[in-house]
Amino acid sequence: MKTKVWTVGESENLSTSYSHITQAAQLLQENEVVAFPTETVYGLGANAFSDDAVQKIFLAKGRPSDNPLIVHIASKDKLNEIVKDIPDYVYKLVDAFWPGPLTFILPKKGELLSTYVTAGLETVGVRMPNHPIALELIKEANVPIAAPSANRSGKPSPTLASHVYHDLNGKISGLVDGGPTGVGVESTVLDCTTTIPTILRPGGITKEQIEFIVGEVKVDKALIEEGHAPKSPGMKYTHYSPNAPVILVEGSEEFLQKQINQFMQQGKKVGLLTTIEGLTKYKADKVITCGSRADLESVAAQLYDVLRKFDEEDVDLIVSESFPQFGVGEAIMNRLLKAAGNHVIVEN
Ligand code: AMP
Ligand code: MG
Numbered sequence: 001m002k003t004k005v006w007t008v009g010e011s012e013n014l015s016t017s018y019s020h021i022t023q024a025a026q027l028l029q030e031n032e033v034v035a036f037p038t039e040t041v042y043g044l045g046a047n048a049f050s051d052d053a054v055q056k057i058f059l060a061k062g063r064p065s066d067n068p069l070i071v072h073i074a075s076k077d078k079l080n081e082i083v084k085d086i087p088d089y090v091y092k093l094v095d096a097f098w099p100g101p102l103t104f105i106l107p108k109k110g111e112l113l114s115t116y117v118t119a120g121l122e123t124v125g126v127r128m129p130n131h132p133i134a135l136e137l138i139k140e141a142n143v144p145i146a147a148p149s150a151n152r153s154g155k156p157s158p159t160l161a162s163h164v165y166h167d168l169n170g171k172i173s174g175l176v177d178g179g180p181t182g183v184g185v186e187s188t189v190l191d192c193t194t195t196i197p198t199i200l201r202p203g204g205i206t207k208e209q210i211e212f213i214v215g216e217v218k219v220d221k222a223l224i225e226e227g228h229a230p231k232s233p234g235m236k237y238t239h240y241s242p243n244a245p246v247i248l249v250e251g252s253e254e255f256l257q258k259q260i261n262q263f264m265q266q267g268k269k270v271g272l273l274t275t276i277e278g279l280t281k282y283k284a285d286k287v288i289t290c291g292s293r294a295d296l297e298s299v300a301a302q303l304y305d306v307l308r309k310f311d312e313e314d315v316d317l318i319v320s321e322s323f324p325q326f327g328v329g330e331a332i333m334n335r336l337l338k339a340a341g342n343h344v345i346v347e348n
Contacts, residue, residue, distance in 0.1 A: 004174045005165070008133055021133065024176050025140030032173035033057055035150040035164045036137050038129040039182045040101045040204055041157040041304065042164045043072065043147030044172065045137070054116040054146050060171040062153045067234040068119040069146040070103050070187070071126045074138035082126055082144060084109040089214040090192050096213045099130035101187040101204025105232075117146045119233060127187055133178040149186060150175075156240045156304035156339070159184050163308060184301035185331040189232055191220075199223070200232035202330035204300075223334065239338045242310045242318060244271065246340040250322040251347025253281055259345055260284050260319055271315035273306060275299060278321060286313045293323070300328045307339060 006020035031053035033046045046053035083106035108124040149157035152167040161177035188203035198218040222230035272284035275293040290306040291298030
């Protein structure tokens with residue numbers, strides 16, 4: 001399959017951009033899969049009403065079929081066409097954060113959605129992305145668009161069109177290149193089937209932001225303690241993994257350097273994921289900086305690109321700094337822990 005790539009951006013004039021989006025929307029209507037930018041990461045979209053279209057997503061990604069997809073809509077009023085039993089607090093959150101990186105899990109309505117979208121569940125995840133290209137594309141396609149991240153399953157999510165191209169060229173019909181995405185980590189997944197909402201996956205909208213609007217918010221036990229099955233099927237899979245194993249280190253600067261030294265003494269080539277603040281502090285075979293510790297949003301924005309950059313380096317393992325677990329730091333640490341397969345070294 002030839003993957004058609006369109007560039008939509010500042011250097012294009014408006015009518016060219018519009019024609020590119022129309023062509024991409026046409027492919028979606030023909031039940032083909034098309035990757036496109038959102039404010040979080042690139043999504044791999046397909047007509048959520050079509051079994052045929054949705055199955056192509058699973059095939060291209062190599063995604064396990066029991067991992068449901070998020071449905072993307074282009075206007076708030078489409079929500080109640082897809083889901084039912086919507087609690088009042090959801091409307092408050094829609095007003096506060098849509099379009100934006102917040103996904104609601106609610107009971108699905110009717111039988112229109114492909115059962116492959118929900119992986120057979122009675123609930124479905126829905127969100128309205130905050131990106132002009134995504135919104136225009138969904139509007140033009142005129143159907144809800146099922147879209148997981150546009151990476152091969154298990155790899156870090158794509159935050160640049162080149163990441164999508166690397167993973168999926170030849171496996172998908174189209175790719176809309178709209179430049180780098182903004183937030184860099186996926187949406188927050190919020191279970192809204194209960195009186196008090198529960199975070200199933202931390203993401204672009206923080207727990208504190210949700211609490212500010214609705215009061216009490218729970219966090220899925222699987223995110224806090226070991227030994228609980230996650231309520232979000234996708235959270236059980238290894239994810240975000242570069243080729244070399246990742247080890248997360250929690251402790252002082254001296255402790256981190258000591259761990260690096262020990263691995264190097266064992267003859268291993270060590271890559272270090274640090275921030276701009278750490279660049280002159282640490283010595284490793286390859287040091288790559290990921291944003292600034294003083295600005296966790298910048299770490300989130302660069303995280304997946306940095307994980308992918310290590311694949312271009314000759315390293316045997318990647319040691320990563322840890323980050324404070326508040327605000328978007330929750331999502332950063334959740335992704336790093338997954339990338340590391342929970343391999344953490346903690347200073348006593
Ligand atoms: P991705 O599309 O790669 O961003 O992953 C979507 C995430 O949302 C995965 O962790 C899914 O398991 C989760 N998800 C999607 N639909 C549901 C649902 N109905 N119930 C619980 N989790 C869901
Ligand atoms: Mg994903």
